[in-house]
Amino acid sequence: MLGASRPRAVPYEIVAIGTSAGGVKALVKVLGALPADFPVPLVIVQHLDPHHDTILADLLDRRSRLRVKLAENGETAEPGAAYLAPPDRHLLVAPGGKLVLSQGDKVRFVRPSADSLFASVAEVYGAAALVCVLTGTGFDGSTGAKEVTARGGTVVAEDPDTAEFKGMPQAVANAVAVDLVLPLDDIAGALVALTERTRSL
Template sequence: MTADPSPEDQYAIVAVASSAGGVQGLIALLGALGPDLPVPVLVVQHLDPRHRTVIAEVLSRRTDLMVKLAEDGERALPGTVYIAPPDRHLLVGSDGVLALSRTELVHFVRPSADLLFESVAAAYGPRAIACVLTGTGRDGAMGLDAVKSRGGTVLAQDPLTAEFKGMPQAAVDTGAVDYVLPLEEIPAVIRGLVEARGQ
């Protein structure tokens, strides 16, 4: 009989970043994670702030996980996907409480994957998983470095398979990525990590 893993040994959060082509990428990722994921998922997808977003509704129809726009001050719960609202940075504290911010743009974007990943690294250290999917630009690369330096695990979509390779290529170029995978292989790796750690 194995002892229950201690909380320090288990992954506690997954953070995902995507931009151009990201909605389809998120549908593929979230749709394959299954209904009973034991950790919350925080998502930065670059969205046009001039329009009301329906991304939570779109993704909800394609995954068994609960999907919602993140709200300031709410606690992130397992099996739930929290999406940064348009024009708001999404951060998380060590208590799992989410914060939204309108501080300045980072690399010309808000929400910023870098800020999300840096907050996840600071709050969760080795208990964090960060993942970069398709997108243009470099958002997320600096933040991945922070996650890796705190002992977390880093994944990136293989740029050769990404609809837009800028963000995943910038991630890979950091040298901090543990797994470079085609999109369809990422969900199984994430599930394997969150379910196997500490056993």
């Protein structure tokens, strides 16, 4: 269990989530179980159709106590809110929690990319980064998770054996020593427990 062998030196400052196929239901489950006063911002990559606008942020906002919105270039991520990468834009985090949208090259054939988001979070937050990989096909998130781990951050993955699509969580589990592997129903509770120290400071 996280914390038994690797005590936390710093509280978490951000949660980044990556998901693809099956992700809408997974995000409804996770975000719907988080409290309105969740103590850090959440930034999310869900692979979306690049050619169409999305109503996903509105759907998640209606089903969550958090404020959920599409990320806007230049805005600052705040606690109690979740920011979703828009279609066909990478979502990155810059120092100070500033959100950056990019139309840079696709990463592993996708844009937005969990790898790109995780790498930016690792660079800015180091050991204060907490990333989570949910259901999805392919390998997105595994390279970024390596960077998070290398900088002392924490990686949580949905259990590939119970995920609707096991590709992404399995790829992350193959790439790094994942700190927590949990069924979907336990993910939100783990995120709350892990960020409790942040709330108390």
